[in-house]
Amino acid sequence: MAFDFLVPVSEKVLAFSEFLPPQALGKNIYKHTEKKGLPVFANATVAIFCVVESRTAFEKKPEKLDTDAIRIALYRLMTGNWNSSIIDIGDVEEGDTVEDTYFVVKEIVAGLLEEKIVPIILGATQDITFPTYRAFDKIKDMVNLVAIDSRFDFGEDEELISSESYMSKIITDKPNNLHNFSNLGYQSYFNAQEEVDLMERLFFDAYRLGDVVADITLAEPVLRNAHLISLDMRAVKASEMGIVKSYSPNGFDGREICALARYAGISDTARVFGIYEMENTHLCQGLVAQIIWYFIEGLSFRITEVPSSGDEDFTKFTVPTDSEELVFFKSHVTERWWVEVPSILPEHTKNNSKALLPCAQQDYLDACNQNIPERWLKAYKKGLN
Numbered sequence: 033m034a035f036d037f038l039v040p041v042s043e044k045v046l047a048f049s050e051f052l053p054p055q056a057l058g059k060n061i062y063k064h065t066e067k068k069g070l071p072v073f074a075n076a077t078v079a080i081f082c083v084v085e086s087r088t089a090f091e092k093k094p095e096k097l098d099t100d101a102i103r104i105a106l107y108r109l110m111t112g113n114w115n116s117s118i119i120d121i122g123d124v125e126e127g128d129t130v131e132d133t134y135f136v137v138k139e140i141v142a143g144l145l146e147e148k149i150v151p152i153i154l155g156a157t158q159d160i161t162f163p164t165y166r167a168f169d170k171i172k173d174m175v176n177l178v179a180i181d182s183r184f185d186f187g188e189d190e191e192l193i194s195s196e197s198y199m200s201k202i203i204t205d206k207p208n209n210l211h212n213f214s215n216l217g218y219q220s221y222f223n224a225q226e227e228v229d230l231m232e233r234l235f236f237d238a239y240r241l242g243d244v245v246a247d248i249t250l251a252e253p254v255l256r257n258a259h260l261i262s263l264d265m266r267a268v269k270a271s272e273m274g275i276v277k278s279y280s281p282n283g284f285d286g287r288e289i290c291a292l293a294r295y296a297g298i299s300d301t302a303r304v305f306g307i308y309e310m311e312n313t314h315l316c317q318g319l320v321a322q323i324i325w326y327f328i329e330g331l332s333f334r335i336t337e338v339p340s341s342g343d344e345d346f347t348k349f350t351v352p353t354d355s356e357e358l359v360f361f362k363s364h365v366t367e368r369w370w371v372e373v374p375s376i377l378p379e380h381t382k383n384n385s386k387a388l389l390p391c392a393q394q395d396y397l398d399a400c401n402q403n404i405p406e407r408w409l410k411a412y413k414k415g416l417n
Contacts, residue, residue: 034139038081038122040064045103057118058107064122077116078328079149081140082123085133086156091278097156098312099123105321112325114332134163141167141304150331151304152324158185158308159198161262165210167304168259174211176301177202178258180292182219182241182267182280184227203234212414214254216292217241217267217284235410241282248291253390253407255295256368258302263293263323265309265316274315286319290326297330300337337363339370339388351399358408360396361388369393373411387411
């Protein structure tokens, strides 16, 4: 069983937890320990575990990921007004091969998903996104992946899988369960034009850093549609991370990246949240801890909404345009928006129904001005292929 490969939380971290106040996270997280073994999964909402595998790093990492320091930074934070039950199931060490590590991660994530537990994965390198995506194979037919990243990470066709080429593996690997890929925060100078063109050809969504920073709410509908979220900490500006090399002077700041994590937690479709490419600096560890805190807070305030014409909690808007008649829904509870689109998903084609795509109020206003929203157009083209 893959859970047997998990290494318990270290005695150093457990000793630190003993001196925390009762309101601290460290006092309210059920931990995998050497003496007691794995915590009980029943009623758990969130499971945290770390993956120290770094052999596939695009730029070789000089030292092992300090998972103890990340835990200490997280444990010292105070709990919010949450109804979440959190477990920390320990670490996945490097296997004999990278593939061995992938297999263990895949099986652990799949096991947690089957238990309806949301995994929060802390990994040294972002290619761990690949086995977390494969964990959905027997659980969900089609997966929406959102990467918060300065790069698309397609890499070269002949390149072995690495932290900067894992997306090529996800796109080409069989079975192909990827329904949609969205990137939040890409920086144009890090991405070849061929990669930008590929995003367009595959009808994937990409949002430049400047656009997201100018209006952080652009990210909410994107993350609301995600099953798997992969956060590359290199999307955060170097000064926020306490790093002077290998990271960009441009990127999200601490407030922005925490806002994105909260949006990810609020999303009622988000099943897995991964944070990767961390460095062993106090600023980075503190920021990662706060990102986890905001994700769990968002998760605690999730509301499952399914818009329909007969539901009094929603208003239906029909917008005729020159080429299409668009149908929007607005929630009176959360003020969130959706738009109907054709779908290639089995559950929709079987019932001859439309899919509901999360959108923003601006998409509705654009449609009223006879401008077809780009997110609808891409989904429409994908639904016809």
